[in-house]
Amino acid sequence: MPTIKTCTKCEQTKQIAEFHKKASNADGYSSYCRACQTEYNRQYKSSQVGRAVQTLSKTRYERRQAEKELGYEIEDTLLPFHIIMIQAKSECLYCRSELQPHEVTVDHVRSFRNGGTNTYDNLLPCCRRCNSRKGDKPLLSFLRQHAASDLQLRRVVFELAQRQGRGYYDVWRSLQDDVEAVMNDEQASIQR
Structure with a gap:
C-alpha cells in the first residue's frame, strides 16, 4: 500500500493521509488532496450551477419527506436549469427587496401539504425572510397580509400566470x- 500520492490538482506529492478515501479509485483514495478538494467544493457551491444543484437537492428532499407524511407521490419535473432561471431574478417578488444571487430562495406557491408540486410553474423567487413567513400559507393569504400594495400583489399573480401559461x-x-380550501379545512377541524 502506497504511503504517498501526487495530487492531480496542485501536482504536489503528499502523505496518503492528506487524501480522502474513495473506493471507486484503483488505489482507494481521491485524486485531489484534501485542501484542493475543499477549495474545489467551495468554488462549486458558490457557482450558479452549484447553488442550483443544492437547491434542487433540498426541494427533492422536502418532496420525499412530504410524500412519506402524506402517503402519495408528488409530481417532480424540476431540472437544474429551472432553478437557475428562478435564481437569476435579483429581487424578492413578495417584498421587492434587492437580492444577491446567493440570497435568492425558491418558494413553492402551493406547498406540498396543500397539493402543490415540485415543478417550475409552482415556484417563485423570494428572499429567505418572506419564504419563512409564508410557510404553508396560501399565496393570496400571505400577500394580502404582507404585500405593500395591490400593485405588488398583481405583479406576483401576473408573474405566476406567465410561468404557468395561463390567464x-x-x-x-x-x-x-x-x-377557501384551507379555510374549509380549518373549519372542519374545529368542528371535530
Missing part, C-alpha cells in the same frame, strides 16, 4: 380557491 384571472381564481 391572469384564471390564476387569480385558483389562488382564491386555495384560500
Whole structure:
C-alpha cells in the first residue's frame, strides 16, 4: 500500500493521509488532496450551477419527506436549469427587496401539504425572510397580509400566470380557491 500520492490538482506529492478515501479509485483514495478538494467544493457551491444543484437537492428532499407524511407521490419535473432561471431574478417578488444571487430562495406557491408540486410553474423567487413567513400559507393569504400594495400583489399573480401559461384571472381564481380550501379545512377541524 502506497504511503504517498501526487495530487492531480496542485501536482504536489503528499502523505496518503492528506487524501480522502474513495473506493471507486484503483488505489482507494481521491485524486485531489484534501485542501484542493475543499477549495474545489467551495468554488462549486458558490457557482450558479452549484447553488442550483443544492437547491434542487433540498426541494427533492422536502418532496420525499412530504410524500412519506402524506402517503402519495408528488409530481417532480424540476431540472437544474429551472432553478437557475428562478435564481437569476435579483429581487424578492413578495417584498421587492434587492437580492444577491446567493440570497435568492425558491418558494413553492402551493406547498406540498396543500397539493402543490415540485415543478417550475409552482415556484417563485423570494428572499429567505418572506419564504419563512409564508410557510404553508396560501399565496393570496400571505400577500394580502404582507404585500405593500395591490400593485405588488398583481405583479406576483401576473408573474405566476406567465410561468404557468395561463390567464391572469384564471390564476387569480385558483389562488382564491386555495384560500377557501384551507379555510374549509380549518373549519372542519374545529368542528371535530
